[in-house]
Amino acid sequence: MSREHVMQGSAIAHPNVALVKYWGKRPARGNLPAMGSLSLTLGFLSTRTTVRFDPAGGQDALTLNGRRNSRDLKRMQDCLAPLRRRAGESGSATAESRNDFPTGAGLASSASGMAAMALAGASALGLTEDPALVGRAAMAGSGSAPRSLHGGFVLLSIDPEGNWSCASLLSPEEWPLKVVVAVTQAGPKQTDSRSGMELTRRTSPFYKAWLASQSADLEDARRAVAQRDFGRLAELSEGNCLRMHAAAMGASPPLVYFNGATVECLHRIKTLAHDNRPVFFTVDAGPQVKAVCLPDVLDEVCDALGQVSGVRQVLSGDLGGGARLITG
Numbered sequence: 001m002s003r004e005h006v007m008q009g010s011a012i013a014h015p016n017v018a019l020v021k022y023w024g025k026r027p028a029r030g031n032l033p034a035m036g037s038l039s040l041t042l043g044f045l046s047t048r049t050t051v052r053f054d055p056a057g058g059q060d061a062l063t064l065n066g067r068r069n070s071r072d073l074k075r076m077q078d079c080l081a082p083l084r085r086r087a088g089e090s091g092s093a094t095a096e097s098r099n100d101f102p103t104g105a106g107l108a109s110s111a112s113g114m115a116a117m118a119l120a121g122a123s124a125l126g127l128t129e130d131p132a133l134v135g136r137a138a139m140a141g142s143g144s145a146p147r148s149l150h151g152g153f154v155l156l157s158i159d160p161e162g163n164w165s166c167a168s169l170l171s172p173e174e175w176p177l178k179v180v181v182a183v184t185q186a187g188p189k190q191t192d193s194r195s196g197m198e199l200t201r202r203t204s205p206f207y208k209a210w211l212a213s214q215s216a217d218l219e220d221a222r223r224a225v226a227q228r229d230f231g232r233l234a235e236l237s238e239g240n241c242l243r244m245h246a247a248a249m250g251a252s253p254p255l256v257y258f259n260g261a262t263v264e265c266l267h268r269i270k271t272l273a274h275d276n277r278p279v280f281f282t283v284d285a286g287p288q289v290k291a292v293c294l295p296d297v298l299d300e301v302c303d304a305l306g307q308v309s310g311v312r313q314v315l316s317g318d319l320g321g322g323a324r325l326i327t328g
């Protein structure tokens, strides 16, 4: 395909929080996760990304939050590779991406970042009519990114051969849960997810048990979502979260993503739940705590977490839709 002009596309995507988590890749299968996952798309946090392809060539480059970023350049190139192959595009790619929330701190910035990158890149190259290709590009960038292409409650399924699909189970309107994020640390985490999950897979004696428990959790959570069974989803999500962290803590050297405020927030949420407030917790690979609740207890949950010593910021809002194109 020969083109003379710079081609550009822009997209917005929201991060997601996994209730049944992905933690471990299939060996020798690129970026393919070893297990499926189920997530909520967070409508109140966003990544906006513009991708440009210049047929005149030059160096690929990534700007993240206004600064040139070489650390994540390979991730961007991995994401754009399936799109470039399809388009026969050999020019240079530059991307500008901006998050309206802390980056690299366990708020799934790689999920929203790579979902927005894949869609913006596909738009620049005229490939948005092929959602499976956009999904493969997102997956090549980050194993949690295909989930951020979809809205509401999202299931990423993978069969034993590694064939995968990703789709929304319920829209935000069909079960309008709220999510509260307690930010307990502003800077980036010490061990990024990719290194952390690989260390866990290679060295944790608990990894096999974690992997073995995933498909039952996934099926049970899928059913709880279909039945809008909050209590069952709470039980499954908290158990799955703590088992992921237990597997990571069993790694050598151990991976402890929690800080003191993280643990205090978990106890505060358990106290609220014990007092019959419909709320549960989950924590990804970082120290931030996410509380999922029904709308009528949102203010109470925000107040309770805001009072925990060490909590710097409380963000909250609705579930959101999937990634979409914007004008750059």
Ligand code: 2P0
Residues within 6 Å of the ligand: 017, 018, 020, 021, 022, 023, 031, 037, 108, 110, 111, 141, 142, 143, 144, 145, 193, 194, 283, 284, 285
């Ligand atoms: C998840 N996490 O399911 C889990 C729970 C973090 C904890 O997916 O290597 O950034 O880019 O595929 O997607 C974070 O891992 O890792 C993640 P890569 P990713 O949300």
